[in-house]
Amino acid sequence: MQLSDGDLVVASIELDKTSFWVASAYMAHDKYVPPDGFRTLAEEAAFKNKPLVASCDANAHNLMWGSTNTNARGESLLDFILGNKLSVLNLGSEPTFITKSREEVLDITLASE
Template structure:
């Protein structure tokens, strides 16, 4: 199955912008979404999978290839899925061979029960940064002109006075830059249009 074939998209992953996650298009399609997530302990893969009821030998080739990739590269894999597993224990009318799963009995406000888990990883935050090309240089300069007086004669007569003046000037330049250059966040690369 190619990425986003015509038909229903039955799998997705929602990730906060503050998480450094990258879409794994090779292992994603209408029924499988996979991302690589950076953490302080190393990368890991998250995948959300839908296994159609009529599929005879789940999981799909895409999922098997993802598991192989994860195994070969030693990258931890966390998979959440709708396996269409039927069992009377969680409200089904029948039991199929996929039905041997442990699930939460909590109400999910859906026709599905849920499997709950917590990932205990130290995720790497995407830190905001300032892009100098986005600075409003006119406001930057005007702000500095209002706050910096030219040195008076004989005030820079020794290294201590020069150091103090440089520190004050540097501090004011930094403050002006922070006021007039907005914070930016790293954007994730998008798939090229071709």
């Protein structure tokens, strides 16, 4: 099964007798969150009992991962995270997106339980 696409890169890591998936995901601000490719990845990892660590440019605000507020995208993404037994690994509220006029936490790291 091909899990990578234009906005998602997935690799399988094997160390000794341990195997897990790592992913980098871009979640475009103007598309549904999480995108279908990431949904498929999380479902496939759970089905195959494969541990997953994913670094995501989520473009979503949620107080859960240190954003200054919560928006609809952040609510939708958090519902997905909780419903798929993923954990947010972000600590604190150090901005991951900085421009001249604003700072925000938009990038998150997720891991299966």
